[in-house]
Amino acid sequence: MEVDDEIIKPKVDGEEKDNRKPLVVILVGAPGSGKSTFCDHVMRVSTRPWVRVCQDTIGNGKAGTKAQCLAISSTSLKDGKSILIDRCNLDKEQRADFIKLKESYQVDVHAVVLDLPAKLCISRCVNRTGHEGNLQGGKAAAVVNRMLQKKELPKLSEGFTRITFCQNENDVQEAINTYGALSSSDVLPSGIFGEKKKDTKVQLGIMKFLKRVDAPTKVASDKTIPEPSNETTKESHHVNECQEQSGTNTLDTVPTLAFPSISTADFQFNIEKASEIIVETVEEFVNKIGNGRLVLVDLSHGSKILSLVKSKAAKKNIDPTKFFTFVGDITKLRSGGGLHCNVIANAANWRLKPGGGGVNAAIFDAAGQDLDTATKKRAGSLAPGKAIAVPLPSTSPLFSKEGVTHVIHVLGPNMNPKRPNCLKDDYNTGCKVLREAYSSLFENFASIVRTQVKSSDHEFSNGDQKVRREDGAHVNEKNKKFKGFIEVPESNNPYSVDGKQDATSSGKTGGSVNKDWGSWAQALHKIAMHPEKHQNGVIEILDDVVVLNDVYPKAQKHLLVVARAEGLDRLADVTQEHLPILRTMHDVGVKWARTFLEENQSLVFRLGYHSAPSMRQLHLHVISQDFDSKHLKNKKHWNSFNSPFFRDSVDVIQEISEEGKPTINDDEKFMSMELRCNRCKSAHPNIPKLKSHITICKSPFPANLLENERLLKKVDNAC
DNA sequence: GTTCTAGAAC
DNA sequence: GTTCTAGAAC
CATH class of the missing domain: 3.40.50 (Rossmann fold)
Structure with missing residues (x-):
């Protein structure tokens, strides 16, 4: 909120009462955004008579209807009391009837928008007990997400005389102070307040998710183009x-x-x-x-x-x-x-x-x-x-x-x-x-x-801009970044083929460019070169690939199909000449997925590569989409399989055949994206909450995953 | 890739 | 107090 938030004290010419006009304040915000707290705080400190109209409690302490809210609003206004409409009011239609009170009672109608990060709202809902709206526990995330998707930010043109946007808790506190300090005869300046802060600490993903309309848009819809002031x-x-x-x-x-x-x-x-x-x-x-x-x-x-x-x-x-x-x-x-x-x-x-x-x-x-x-x-x-x-x-x-x-x-x-x-x-x-x-x-x-x-609309389902073709630049950046990595002497690696790797990786001289793997990252390479020496986890050895169970599976079924070609460390190394091996890897992966589907028809498999793998040697993940595993512990684990960082095998093959190389989405930002369910795309505040949600979510998979055989399911009428 | 752990968040 | 995250070390 800006400095112009000052209360205008009307002139008092003996007839102060004439200036006393009740006020309607419509709160706008998802469950958990802090509407009830806002009301409590304002009413606690204010000298103005306020009535809180809360749909969650209006029916004798239980949830009521919008009509009941309107009735109480009318009576309160008649009594000269100002009202706080404590319901979500997230879309224009929900607000319209309350704005009509403006004409009936000649009052000003304000909106206070509690536009806090979805993550925070969900987190509060999940944690609270005994809330009046009875929105607790696991369902909260789904409800909040659903509601926020319908969100339509208020505009002056709806009939508001003042709109205050709050994007963080400081903004909320300022709004509480503003309304709390409002005596019966005070009038607040009209207009839009609380421009979006440049440094609002909200995750980008959440920003996108909130589909926030920029502050200038709001202003522009009702006023002329804002002119820069200096x-x-x-x-x-x-x-x-x-x-x-x-x-x-x-x-x-x-x-x-x-x-x-x-x-x-x-x-x-x-x-x-x-x-x-x-x-x-x-x-x-x-x-x-x-x-x-x-x-x-x-x-x-x-x-x-x-x-x-x-x-x-x-x-x-x-x-x-x-x-x-x-x-x-x-x-x-x-x-x-x-x-x-x-x-x-x-x-x-x-x-x-x-x-x-x-x-x-x-x-x-x-x-x-x-x-x-x-x-x-x-x-x-x-x-x-x-x-x-x-x-x-x-x-x-x-x-x-x-x-x-x-x-x-x-x-x-x-x-x-x-x-x-x-x-x-x-x-x-x-x-x-x-x-x-x-x-x-x-x-x-x-x-x-x-x-x-x-x-x-073929891309990642929350509408992320296609992040294509960043490979060249990013790979270079990465190489620079990893140059400082400790070089692992070949003598430490009993299974390596001495001296061959440097020459084969990219054909360049100068060694260090290709030595960007830590010692712990060599395990798959060792297995690929000498699978017979590593029987633990290995389930199939072919000429071109080795199949093994992931040592730390991130789902009920999680296999790795590892290429055996020397010098093929990761997706960035792949060119058109590798198409045959990629097709082999895919086919072997599909074969294993089908084998597992025979045993358990409820599984759904996805096959793909990490844009920037941690382990050396190109490997295809064949992973069931339940993500039911004690080894799935952090954001990176989740996002490496559920963000554009994960490249579907079918897409990789298609891109290589059409364009010569695959798209690599190795930007760090994909690892820190907010946590979203892989089915319903709802956002969750942390890994434990996400995990408890995915065990119960039965939503269908997003449309983009259902296309192009990106998912493998049990086919009933397989011929 | 995991483990460990400090300290932030709740 | 406990839970959770994130960075360093391996």
Whole structure:
């Protein structure tokens, strides 16, 4: 909450009573968010007469109906008492009837949103005993999750005069202080309070899960575009907003086009005219790009084009969450500015050639040879006013480092006599061509959004942004990181084939790059090389693979199918030449899964690889989806099998055959993702709670797992 | 990969 | 007080 939360003391001119107007405060929050506590605290300290209207207790101490709540509310307001509506009120419809009290009794209606992390709410519900709502124990998580999925944050347009958002316990305490200090005649300022904090310590996954609408959206829905209050922070409002939306990570599903101002640099197009055209074209397209966003990017903080565009966009009331300006290097938006833009526009030259300086040189430079090659495949030249979208190959650093999937080349009109096709001062043609260029650019982007939407719900079910093709960059990072690992002398490993590993791992000289395994990580490698010497756990020895029971199974059935090829340490080492061995591993895994299914038809199996295994030697996990095991002890155990870190064998094989290498999701963030049930996707505060939930959860598996034979179940009519 | 354990969280 | 997590050591 901000400093402007001050209570306005109305003037008291002898007739103080006239100013006494009751107030309706609608609390909004999941079970466990602290609504009842909020009421208790406010009522304990307040001098204003309050009535708490609690649906959980309204029926003689037992749960009642919404109608009863409304009846008590009316009587209390008639008596001149203010009311606290203590029920979840999570969606607009639930709140509507209480907001109507505004007209009937001429009162102000406020909302206090207890928007605390799901994890915290669940944890409180699970722990409390004897709560009035009787929502305790194991069911709590499921209920809270279900309710939060329906959550719709309140807006002023619903009829509220004031909305206070609380995202953490400090916010809640401040809101308690504010309302607790409210005497009968005090009035609070209207508007929205409690902007989302930049450093709110909420897990990213939870943020995503809460589907939080950003504070500026709320404001924008009722007011005009918020203007930055001081000159030095001109861009910061937008910068922060973007960082939060993208979370400086790849878990960002909002398709975003970053584009430079076309023609205003080297082509010397008039900036005033250009800004007009940008804003008009944006206005035309902003509603045609689905949930996509458009971002005008410029390198310099003092950019005139950005400030002109910004003020014109504000005047036109263009939604600031759909279109905004950003200061930064267009080739480093994610890594340097925390803004993930899956598509960037290039102010290209007519030959679509790299070099030449400016944005064009920077983009071609950052994207590497791949962009040049991909561009040439599409077109040899570009006419002024036209744009062409080029999908960026996964091998491009711009793809792996910045998450850019497409570059759209645009050619604007040229007003510079030193450059080709100069229009001299013909701004009639110039404006037409520039408008055409932006239209073509946005049209191309809209088309990318449409196709990406169609194919995107195949991923991890909570809607995480596809985290594809980070392999190159990450593997390199990893190698750097692990360089400090203690090298294990071959003499310590009685089963190794001396001297061969270094040469075979990647064919490079210089040793240490490949020696990134600790001594404890060699067990599988030893077994793969000499399975006959390790009979413990080994259940099948074939020419290409060894099958063994995992020593620390994380489920009722948990096998490892280990490749026997020397130098094939992990998924990152896999190339097209390994397709046969991967298929063998898969087939052997499936065979064993079917064997177990014969014994126990209730099992469900999943086959896959860890993106970054702890044990050396490529191994396929064949694991039953009950995760019923005393060895499953921590978050990493869970997330290594239940996040994008786990790569399904079928997908790995498909990716290698189609693209030559598999996607590797080895980012640490997958290990710290919140704990979610692998069936119903409900969130749980800790491992014990998750484990007790999964023993009872009977929900079907998420749709993405049911596709493409990612799960193996008992087939009734097997021929 | 696991075990151990300090200390955070409850 | 107990439970749980997370980092270091192996």
